Amino acid sequence: MNNLNLFQQFASKNRDNIIEGINAVIYTRVSDPKQEDNTSLESQKKKCESFAKSQGFNIIEYFGGSVESAKTDDRKEFNKMLTYVKRSKNVTYIIVNSYERFTRSGVSGMYIAQELMKQYKVVILSATQGIDPRTITGAFQQNIMFLVGQMDNEQRREKTVTGMRELLLKGYCPHGIPRGYSNLNKGRAIDQKIVVNEEGKILRKAFIWKAEQQMRNVDIVKRLTELGVKMDERRLAYMLANPFYCGIIVSRMLPNQVIEGKHEVMISREVFLKANNVVADARNHPVSHREEDEQLPLKRFTKCSCCNLPMTGYLVKKKNLYYYKCRTTGCNNNKSAKQLHEEFKAVLGAFHIHEHEAELVKQGITELYSALFEEQFEDQKLQKGKITELRKKIDTVEENLAIGVIDRTIFQKFSTRYNQEINEIEKTLQKVSFGTSNLQRCLDIVVKVCKIPLKWWEQASVGDRMIFQNLVFPEGIFYNREKNEIRTHCVNAIFAPIPELIRKLRGIKKGESIILDTFTSRVTSSGESANFLVEDLELVLQFISTNIQYN
Numbered sequence: 001m002n003n004l005n006l007f008q009q010f011a012s013k014n015r016d017n018i019i020e021g022i023n024a025v026i027y028t029r030v031s032d033p034k035q036e037d038n039t040s041l042e043s044q045k046k047k048c049e050s051f052a053k054s055q056g057f058n059i060i061e062y063f064g065g066s067v068e069s070a071k072t073d074d075r076k077e078f079n080k081m082l083t084y085v086k087r088s089k090n091v092t093y094i095i096v097n098s099y100e101r102f103t104r105s106g107v108s109g110m111y112i113a114q115e116l117m118k119q120y121k122v123v124i125l126s127a128t129q130g131i132d133p134r135t136i137t138g139a140f141q142q143n144i145m146f147l148v149g150q151m152d153n154e155q156r157r158e159k160t161v162t163g164m165r166e167l168l169l170k171g172y173c174p175h176g177i178p179r180g181y182s183n184l185n186k187g188r189a190i191d192q193k194i195v196v197n198e199e200g201k202i203l204r205k206a207f208i209w210k211a212e213q214q215m216r217n218v219d220i221v222k223r224l225t226e227l228g229v230k231m232d233e234r235r236l237a238y239m240l241a242n243p244f245y246c247g248i249i250v251s252r253m254l255p256n257q258v259i260e261g262k263h264e265v266m267i268s269r270e271v272f273l274k275a276n277n278v279v280a281d282a283r284n285h286p287v288s289h290r291e292e293d294e295q296l297p298l299k300r301f302t303k304c305s306c307c308n309l310p311m312t313g314y315l316v317k318k319k320n321l322y323y324y325k326c327r328t329t330g331c332n333n334n335k336s337a338k339q340l341h342e343e344f345k346a347v348l349g350a351f352h353i354h355e356h357e358a359e360l361v362k363q364g365i366t367e368l369y370s371a372l373f374e375e376q377f378e379d380q381k382l383q384k385g386k387i388t389e390l391r392k393k394i395d396t397v398e399e400n401l402a403i404g405v406i407d408r409t410i411f412q413k414f415s416t417r418y419n420q421e422i423n424e425i426e427k428t429l430q431k432v433s434f435g436t437s438n439l440q441r442c443l444d445i446v447v448k449v450c451k452i453p454l455k456w457w458e459q460a461s462v463g464d465r466m467i468f469q470n471l472v473f474p475e476g477i478f479y480n481r482e483k484n485e486i487r488t489h490c491v492n493a494i495f496a497p498i499p500e501l502i503r504k505l506r507g508i509k510k511g512e513s514i515i516l517d518t519f520t521s522r523v524t525s526s527g528e529s530a531n532f533l534v535e536d537l538e539l540v541l542q543f544i545s546t547n548i549q550y551n
Contacts (some may be wrong), residue, residue, distance in 0.1 A: 106150030
């Protein structure tokens, strides 16, 4: 029994043997569409075909032929090729121009190559590097190539990042520019010319609305939509918090650094900071960052009487109590939220109108302001063409405020004047008495709210409460810790006479006549007072347009 061939069937099988086939697929890729010369897609394909022909392989499919980065292995054409060779059962070779065309992911690429060879009997061959990964030496060399590709990627990345950091430090923008801007010199890293485009001129208004009117984001989004600019609240919040718009560049590549940009400024830094309520802040407590906080409706609306800056809010978790706090370093002005709310409700209580007082209050305010409106709109007839001219002037002063050419005082002076002139012209042309019609309309809503001001403020949503309190007190309230008191420096002109009217009405004895022209208010018969009144009427009308449920 010396014939060993009879025992061949019992010998162990070598499971690592590669099935010697001739079928192959070709995979080509570039990472840059401008890639040419010896690494272009066409050049890679020709070299792979020539190599396959010299080895006697049969090419059954082509993959790639596209722009794909090899930094990761999550590539559409690459994964399509892997799926194909794993399922086909008759592919023995994957041919690439060089191993870096297959992958630059280092260890991940090594794992894919080993899995293909051991589990699917598929070998990756380079048409230009002369490596046979079926041998121990060849497999080691292939792994080295994968690692070299990864190292080359890392070096390129570091070089790119270094270059981008240098551009950032010089004030340039090496990545995508924010919405509202255009680069007139596209493709140039140094000689950039980033300017505010037409959409940006509209987006500029969002910062003004936020800074000057403390408008809610949802309302800003609605206004922008009306002007033809669509944007959701999340993107708006991101935009409002991006200092690029006021000429400052920040980047993750330069942590904790603020760079002076070389691009055109959309808004002034003053407007940006005011829109974001930024002040010096030494936080010793967890601060509430939510724009609308159910527990802290007076946040930012309340200002420190010493620093004249908005107060933020925080929660003392151990006591589960909320407090308001001045954010200025070294200022100890803080106040229990519960106590401040009670004191603010006491202030609102001064505007409470009883049902039987409603008509007398409206009559008193009407008589107080009617003469003023008649005086302002009498004998003022202008041509329609001047309206267009005045609106251009408003856009100009608004733009100058946004970019810091003029300050807010000058802006208010001219924009109020232009708006007043436009209103006067339009009312004259339309033969509509602006003062009488809108004053009565505003008084109806004001008196209705003032019949239940405390109940309304307590039961309304936090967003509606914020709108209401800013309507009545446009500049907010000021808290003085030493005197433990709230002061209001500015009251909406339609609301302003109400407390004094009520005091007079309630002090009149039964049978006495009521003399309404003895009441005082911040609005007199001067032109400046008329401007205040027109602005405050517009605020009330805006309040009505929000469709707040105050009943």
